[in-house]
Amino acid sequence: MSKWKIYTPEGVQDILFNECYLKRNLEVKLRSIFRSSGYQEIETPTFEFYDVFSEDSDMTPQENMFKFFDQQGRILVLRPEMTIPVARISATKCKDISVPVRYSYIGNTFNYNELGGGKQKEFTQAGIEMVGVNTPEADAEVIATAITAVKAMGLESFQIDIGQVEFFKGLMEEAGIADNDIEQMRVLIDRKDFLGVEELVKGQDIKEDLKELIFSLPRLFGSIDVIEKVEKITLNKRSLNALNNLRKVLQILDDYGYSKYVSVDLGMVRSLNYYTGIIFRGFTYGAGFPILSGGRYDSLVGKFGKSTPAIGFSLGVNMIMIALDRQKIDTEKPKIDTLVCYMNEGRKAAFKVAQELRRQGLAVEIDVACQGVEQLKGYAASKKIGGIILIKDDENIEIHNLETGEASKVTFAELIRHD
Template structure:
């Protein structure tokens, strides 16, 4: 028996229905915010991913040579590919460019709860904006997505990596990275070996700032941007989910300004379901300097959180099941199915002779909401019996009425 590779999954129909439902919510919301969907290749030049993170990440991605000797990689994330697309072919698009995407990504990681080798990300990017309004819109869209799925227990932590960088801008580039890494991993003790006591103290004071917008008061003008972001978020009505947390440091070095993370505590160790912020990546890829903001939602993790919270919805079927009774010819059933399908009505019928009771059983097991019985008596008059499977109620109606009801 051949198994799916480690860290990958199969999605049977009920699972896909659930996923498509969630996708639909996120797609509609992105469109409500004026974003357009894009798609990029599943594999890219390896260099696209080593550019910003160094060759070290090759250990963590699926990298390979193709038959022409090219160094390629399955995409480990979608921000860089989308930015590559922007730089390649959307340079003269009207600004700002607002894009969203949903796609599979691949990482060579140890699988565990909520972590797979093939996983799915939903993300958005607003390119060439960089304003508080853009940052706030991105956070608001992330929140709306998560909330509209039905998840209630989550929190948004908003920080600003630019303020942190300002404190250490005088240091060597390598040291800056080490400091940010230490802060990201919450290894605060190691700071003293990298920077002066004075700087370490100011860093520690800064990352202690947590709470509502009033904690920004102590930062003065540096925090004007974040104050405006928070103001916008309350206009969206989302202030209750958001807290300022200056200790939020995203792992990537291309983040430049506002950064945020969303956590679902119910998930335990792998609780982060969304991350994003303001970044400058286009320049690295050979484009102009395009201040951008984006986020990526861990699609699988959000769905996992929903399930753990008992909020996974039943996705109802809309298929009508056709059955014959008496001596109605099977060709007439096929013809009726074709007519209904041409009217946009989802229809299924037995592909082999099946007794009425077996047919009912099948319809029930498939959770079809309605069965149409083409009984000999009513079919003589061009009518059918419509059975509501949840109530068991039946009525006799003409094919025209049936089409009118469901199309």
């Protein structure tokens, strides 16, 4: 037998009964949240042309993608994320739909370097995208939907950190920092590397108050008071507009009743080429990485032929499952309510009983191993099945309650009428 025949490759996993049951239930809850908010579901191909993702190397470096070739020698990739395919669809097949267009999706994505801390190379992303509108109301709705989704999946202790990349771009513009240094600055600030930021700023000819503000960027997080503190320092119009936009979004989220879940992080400066305004990430304890991330990306759809604003978020379903487990949050497990067995004379009645109980919403197994009741009790106990129904014929039916050990007799008509 081949050495690798019984194994799965590194970074992928089998998801068995309880976990798969939980995962599907979480997906049902997410789908319900998205639909109820007007986001219509789409499904994009599992693999696409490499060109679709090659435009934004900041977000999807080519070394992170699983690549292969079609028969014509063209490069294909397993989709590394879902937002870019939505942007492609928005600029092509949905370009004439009245805006805003609200998309939702749930599907597996693939990233070669996503490994460790609970991450896998194949993982399920769920999310929404709103295309065609750029307002604080749109930004707040997407963030509020993310919060609603996390709550619906059973988490209550989590936080959404919100930043504004235009604030950072304005500071860099006012400071006159060169483009090649801006990217280095962005990486250092996003990592909260205080010493690295200080070393880079020291070598720049920047006025002292602006230099101090840049120094403090990694520490500028907390409540809305952070915005008011920063506004007291003279800033350029671009940065002030960004802070004003952020304040409006926070005020709207307060009206949603979601202020306790959000905080400001002006030191959050993710990909500057991809994001154009509000950005956010969700965290909870027990997960070593963000459980969700999102932001405004007004330039992305235009790369596919139609310039239009957009904002969205994606959530890691597998990461949520890890958080639920580590936080010891009770989740529903699959169960079988009843096991039906029969003698030859009662076979037809047994099928009718099983069908009726299933119609009523119960999970019912039929004994196909043709064992006796005593043998079935051990099997039922191992699967935590509460009872066995033995159907001898239409008039002789025994109900065995395995929790109490009691047995009772009923007719077919009594059993159906009773249930």
